[in-house]
Amino acid sequence: MFLKPTIGIETHIELNTNTKMFCRCAVVDTDEPNISLCPTCIGLPGALPVPNKKAIEFITLLALSTGCEITSKGMFHRKNYFYPDLPKNYQISQFDLPVGLNGELEIVIDENKDYIQIERVHMEEDTGKSSHSGSGRIESATSTALDFNRSGVPLVEIVTKPVISSSKQAVAYIEELRQLSIDLNISEGRLEKGNLRFDANISVAPEDSTELGTKVEIKNMNSLRSLERAIDFEIQRQTKALEDGVEIVQETRHWDENKEVTSTMRSKEGSADYRYFSDPDLPNMFLSNEFIKEVETLMPLLPKAQREELMTTGLSLSQSNILSKSDDWIKKLYVKVFDQTKDSVASYNWITGELQGQMRKANIEVLPEWFNDDYLSEIIELIKSNKISFTSAKIILTEILTTETTPSKVAEQKNLFQENDSEKISEMINQIIKENQDIVDRIKSGEDKLVGFLVGQLMKQSNGSVNPGMAKELLLKELEG
Amino acid sequence: MDASNLSIREINSLFTKKELKPSELYSKVFENAANSEAALHAHLTLFEEENLKKAAESDKRFSNGESTSLLDGIPIAIKDNINIKNYKTTCSSKMLSNYTSPYDATVIEKLKEQNTLFTGKTNLDEFAMGSSTENSAFGLTKNPWNTDYVPGGSSGGSAASVGARSSIAALGSDTGGSIRQPASFCGLVGFKPTYGTVSRFGLVAFASSLDQIGPITKTVDDSRIIFSSISGEDSRDATSVINNQLDIPSDNTATIGVIKELMEDGISDEAKNEVNKVVEILKSKGYKVKEISIPIIKLSISIYYLIAPAECSANLARFDGVRYGLRVDGNTSYEMMENTRAEGFGAEVKRRILLGTYALSAGYYDEYYGKALQARKEMIDEFAKTFKDVDYLISPTTPTQAFKSGEKTSNPLEMYMSDLCTIPANLAGLPAISIPTGLSKDELPLGVQVMSKPLSDNSLLDFSEIIENEVQFDGQPKGWL
Numbered sequence: 001m002f003l004k005p006t007i008g009i010e011t012h013i014e015l016n017t018n019t020k021m022f023c024r025c026a027v028v029d030t031d032e033p034n035i036s037l038c039p040t041c042i043g044l045p046g047a048l049p050v051p052n053k054k055a056i057e058f059i060t061l062l063a064l065s066t067g068c069e070i071t072s073k074g075m076f077h078r079k080n081y082f083y084p085d086l087p088k089n090y091q092i093s094q095f096d097l098p099v100g101l102n103g104e105l106e107i108v109i110d111e112n113k114d115y116i117q118i119e120r121v122h123m124e125e126d127t128g129k130s131s132h133s134g135s136g137r138i139e140s141a142t143s144t145a146l147d148f149n150r151s152g153v154p155l156v157e158i159v160t161k162p163v164i165s166s167s168k169q170a171v172a173y174i175e176e177l178r179q180l181s182i183d184l185n186i187s188e189g190r191l192e193k194g195n196l197r198f199d200a201n202i203s204v205a206p207e208d209s210t211e212l213g214t215k216v217e218i219k220n221m222n223s224l225r226s227l228e229r230a231i232d233f234e235i236q237r238q239t240k241a242l243e244d245g246v247e248i249v250q251e252t253r254h255w256d257e258n259k260e261v262t263s264t265m266r267s268k269e270g271s272a273d274y275r276y277f278s279d280p281d282l283p284n285m286f287l288s289n290e291f292i293k294e295v296e297t298l299m300p301l302l303p304k305a306q307r308e309e310l311m312t313t314g315l316s317l318s319q320s321n322i323l324s325k326s327d328d329w330i331k332k333l334y335v336k337v338f339d340q341t342k343d344s345v346a347s348y349n350w351i352t353g354e355l356q357g358q359m360r361k362a363n364i365e366v367l368p369e370w371f372n373d374d375y376l377s378e379i380i381e382l383i384k385s386n387k388i389s390f391t392s393a394k395i396i397l398t399e400i401l402t403t404e405t406t407p408s409k410v411a412e413q414k415n416l417f418q419e420n421d422s423e424k425i426s427e428m429i430n431q432i433i434k435e436n437q438d439i440v441d442r443i444k445s446g447e448d449k450l451v452g453f454l455v456g457q458l459m460k461q462s463n464g465s466v467n468p469g470m471a472k473e474l475l476l477k478e479l480e481g
Numbered sequence: 482m483d484a485s486n487l488s489i490r491e492i493n494s495l496f497t498k499k500e501l502k503p504s505e506l507y508s509k510v511f512e513n514a515a516n517s518e519a520a521l522h523a524h525l526t527l528f529e530e531e532n533l534k535k536a537a538e539s540d541k542r543f544s545n546g547e548s549t550s551l552l553d554g555i556p557i558a559i560k561d562n563i564n565i566k567n568y569k570t571t572c573s574s575k576m577l578s579n580y581t582s583p584y585d586a587t588v589i590e591k592l593k594e595q596n597t598l599f600t601g602k603t604n605l606d607e608f609a610m611g612s613s614t615e616n617s618a619f620g621l622t623k624n625p626w627n628t629d630y631v632p633g634g635s636s637g638g639s640a641a642s643v644g645a646r647s648s649i650a651a652l653g654s655d656t657g658g659s660i661r662q663p664a665s666f667c668g669l670v671g672f673k674p675t676y677g678t679v680s681r682f683g684l685v686a687f688a689s690s691l692d693q694i695g696p697i698t699k700t701v702d703d704s705r706i707i708f709s710s711i712s713g714e715d716s717r718d719a720t721s722v723i724n725n726q727l728d729i730p731s732d733n734t735a736t737i738g739v740i741k742e743l744m745e746d747g748i749s750d751e752a753k754n755e756v757n758k759v760v761e762i763l764k765s766k767g768y769k770v771k772e773i774s775i776p777i778i779k780l781s782i783s784i785y786y787l788i789a790p791a792e793c794s795a796n797l798a799r800f801d802g803v804r805y806g807l808r809v810d811g812n813t814s815y816e817m818m819e820n821t822r823a824e825g826f827g828a829e830v831k832r833r834i835l836l837g838t839y840a841l842s843a844g845y846y847d848e849y850y851g852k853a854l855q856a857r858k859e860m861i862d863e864f865a866k867t868f869k870d871v872d873y874l875i876s877p878t879t880p881t882q883a884f885k886s887g888e889k890t891s892n893p894l895e896m897y898m899s900d901l902c903t904i905p906a907n908l909a910g911l912p913a914i915s916i917p918t919g920l921s922k923d924e925l926p927l928g929v930q931v932m933s934k935p936l937s938d939n940s941l942l943d944f945s946e947i948i949e950n951e952v953q954f955d956g957q958p959k960g961w962l
Contacts, residue, residue: 042804044582044584044805048681048682048719050716082798088799089798089799139813139815273842275842275843277791280720281686
C-alpha cells in the first residue's frame with residue numbers, strides 16, 4: 001500500500017499598517033508590554049470597532065494578486081471562544097463572505113512551476129500575547145502575563161485547498177507567499193518576527209483512495225525549517241500509524257522545536273463550535289468596483305511576472321526564482337548589470353555568487369555608498385576582454401567592498417592587468433623553455449601533465465599578469481613546433 | 482412655582498432672565514433626590530459634590546450673558562450603562578461593581594460640550610436586560626406614582642428620577658422598549674431615535690443591532706432638545722448614520738395607521754382606550770386615520786428573544802475577570818473566568834447568554850438565529866411597505882399599566898410580553914416615542930406609542946407634540962417635591 005500525504009496550509013500574515021484593524025492605536029514593534037492600547041483593543045465596556053480602510057485595501061490587494069474573486073459584499077463575523085489574550089472573547093474575522101475566494105499561486109521548485117489553489121483570503125484581528133508560567137501551557141500555568149500591544153493588529157489569512165503533497169512544496173509555497181507580501185508592500189515578511197505564521201493540516205491516505213485521511217492540524221509555526229520538519233515528521237508518524245493499523249485521531253498538534261516531534265495539543269478540534277455570526281457592530285462592507293479598481297492601480301510587478309521578465313534575459317527558471325525572492329537592491333542591481341553587460345549568466349553569478357558571498361563573509365549588510373552600480377559591469381567587462389583574470393577579479397571585488405576605490409584603480413595598484421601581447425608572452429615562454437629544458441624533454445616523451453608546471457612557472461615569473469589561457473595556447477604551440 | 486417641574490426651555494428662559502440660577506436648580510433637584518431616593522432608589526450614584534463647581538460656572542455664564550446652550554446648567558440623569566469618564570459604570574451588575582470608565586461615551590462628550598450637569602447614574606435591569614428594574618444587583622427601583630409598582634425597565638431608574646424630579650431629564654437606552662416602557666409607566670415622554678442617529682460609542686452593549694440611546698423627559702420638546710444635542714454621525718461607531726432627516730407632514734395632511742395586531746388580545750382595555758382617545762382627537766382635527774395590519778408583528782417577541790440574546794452572548798463574553806471588573810479566583814485561567822462569570826452575572830443575564838449561545842450553536846443556527854434574521858428582514862420590508870400608505874403608526878406603548886413589584890419576576894415569559902408593542906421599532910430600526918396620555922383606574926399612567934419611518938425623527942417629534950398639546954396630560958406623581 002502506497003500512502004500519499006495531503007496538506008493544506010493556513011497562513012496568517014501580519015499587515016504593516018500604521019494602526020490597528022479596528023482602532024487607531026499604533027502598531028508597535030517593541031518588547032515593552034501594553035503601551036499601545038485603547039478601550040477598543042482591550043475590550044472595555046462600550047467600546048466599538050471601526051474598520052481600518054488601509055488594511056482592507058491591503059487584503060484586497062493580496063486577494064487580487066492571487067487571482068481571487070473579490071466578494072463585493074464582504075462581511076465581518078464574530079468568532080466566539082474564550083481565551084485570556086482575546087479581550088472581547090470573540091475575534092472579529094470573516095466567515096462565509098471573505099474578501100477573496102478561489103485564487104491560485106504559482107510556485108517554483110528547481111526548474112518546475114507548480115500551482116497552489118487558494119481557497120480564501122480573509123481579514124482577521126490578531127490577539128494579544130500570553131506568557132504562561134511554568135510549562136508554557138495555559139492548562140497548567142499558575143499565572144499568565146498578558147501583553148495587548150498585538151491585540152487588534154490586522155492579519156490576513158490565506159487558506160490553501162488541500163493540494164500540497166510534500167514539505168518541499170509547502171516551503172516553496174510559503175517562500176512565494178512571503179515574497180508576494182513583501183512586493184505588495186503589505187507586510188515586512190519577517191518570519192523571525194512572526195510576521196508570517198502558519199498552520200498545516202496534514203492527512204495521509206492510500207494513493208488510490210478518493211477520500212482524504214483523518215486530518216491533523218499542526219499549529220503556529222513561524223519558520224520554514226519548522227514547517228518542513230514538522231510536515232515530514234507528521235507524514236512519517238501518520239504513515240507508520242496506518243501501516244501498523246493504528247487509528248489516526250483528528251486533533252491539533254504542537255511542533256516541538258527542540259525535540260523535533262509533534263505532540264497532542266487538544267483533540268476533537270473539529271467539533272469546536274465558534275458560533276460565527278455577522279458582527280452587528282460592523283455593517284456590511286461593500287467593496288465597490290471603484291475601490292477595487294483603485295486597489296488594482298497599486299499592484300506592483302508580481303514575483304511571477306518578475307520571473308518571466310528575468311527569464312527573457314536568459315536566466316533559467318530557478319535562477320529567476322532565486323532573484324525574484326532576493327532583496328530589492330539585488331533585483332535592481334541584476335537588471336542594471338545585465339543591461340550594461342548583456343551577459344545574464346555572468347551578471348547572475350557575480351551578484352548571487354561572488355558579491356553576496358563576499359558580503360556575507362565580511363558581514364556587510366548593505367553595499368558601501370561608494371560602490372557604484374557600474375563596478376560589477378566593469379569587472380565583468382575586464383574579465384571578458386581578458387584584461388584581468390577571474391582570480392584578480394575576486395581580489396578587486398574584495399578591495400572595492402572595503403575601500404573607497406574603483407576596479408581599474410585596484411587592478412592598476414595591484415598590478416592585476418593581464419599581459420595579452422602574444423609576442424611578449426612568447427618571449428617569456430622561450431625564456432622558460434630555456435631554463436627548463438629537462439621538463440620540456442619529459443613532456444615531449446609523453447609526460448603531458450608537466451605542461452601545467454611550465455604554465456605555473458610562467459605565471460610566477462610574470463607575477464600572475466599573463467593571460468593564462470593565451471599562455472597555455474602559446475606554450476603548446478612552441479612545444480609542438 | 483417649582484423650577485424642577487418646568488420644561489428645559491422654560492428653565493433656560495428663567496436662567497437667561499436671571500430669575501433662576503443653575504446652582505439653585507441644581508440644589509432643588511438634589512433636595513428632590515433627598516426626598517425620594519430612599520423610597521424609589523432611582524440613582525445608583527449621585528454626583529452632587531463634584532458638580533457644584535460646574536453649576537457655579539453655569540451661574541457665571543448666565544450672569545455674564547455668555548451661555549449659548551439650552552442645556553447649559555440642566556441637571557440630567559444618566560443610565561448606568563453609559564460611560565462617564567472617571568465615574569463608575571456598573572450596569573447594575575456585580576460584575577462591574579468596581580469598574581470605573583476611563584473614557585466618555587460620545588453622548589456624554591456632547592452633553593459636556595453643552596455644559597449639561599449630571600445628577601448621577603441611574604439604576605437599571607442588569608446590563609439593560611429586563612422590563613421592571615427588578616434585575617439590578619443593587620436593589621430595585623420603585624414607581625414614583627405608587628411605590629408598590631415597578632417603574633418599568635430597563636431604564637427604570639432614569640424614568641423614576643425624572644418622575645420624582647430628581648433630574649430634569651434623563652438618558653436611557655432602548656433595546657426592546659427600555660426607554661418607552663418605563664417612560665409610559667412613569668407618565669413621561671420616552672423617545673427611541675432611529676437606529677444609528679445617536680452614537681452607541683460608550684454605551685455598554687446589550688444587543689448591538691438594537692440598542693439605541695435616547696431621552697426620557699417630561700415633555701416632547703425636552704426630548705427634541707436632547708435628541709438634537711446627542712445625535713450625529715460618529716466616526717467611532719461604524720453603525721452611526723448621517724442624520725439627514727426626512728421631512729414628513731405632521732399637520733392634518735398626515736395619515737395615521739392604527740396597528741391592528743397591537744389592539745387585539747393581550748392588550749388591556751385601558752391601553753386600547755388611550756389609543757382610541759388619541760385617534761378620536763386626531764380625527765376631530767382632520768387627520769386621516771386607518772387600521773393597518775402588519776401580521777409579522779405577532780412574531781416580534783420570538784424574533785427578539787433570538788436576536789438579542791445571540792448578540793448579548795458575544796457582547797457579554799468580555800466580562801471574564803481578566804482585565805477589569807469582578808475577579809473570582811480559580812486554579813487556572815479558565816476556572817477563574819468560570820467562577821467570575823458564575824458569580825458576577827445575575828439569573829436573567831445568564832438566562833439570555835445561554836439562550837443566545839444555544840441559538841448560535843452549530844446545528845441550531847439555521848433553525849433559530851438564521852430564521853430570526855430572515856423574519857427580521859421581512860418585518861423591515863413590511864414596515865417599509867406600510868409607510869408608503871401611512872405617515873405614522875399608533876399603538877399602546879405597553880399592554881397594561883405598570884405591574885406590581887414581584888408580580889412577574891417568577892415568570893420571565895410574561896415579563897417579556899410587556900415589550901410586545903415596543904420591540905418592533907427596535908427590530909426595524911424605526912424612531913418611536915411614548916407619550917403619556919392618561920391615568921388608569923389605579924391612578925397609574927398610560928401612554929401611546931407613535932412610530933414613523935427611519936430618519937423622520939424630527940417630524941415624529943413635531944407630530945407627537947401636537948398629540949401632547951391636545952391630550953393635555955398634566956399628571957405628576959405626588960409627594961416628592
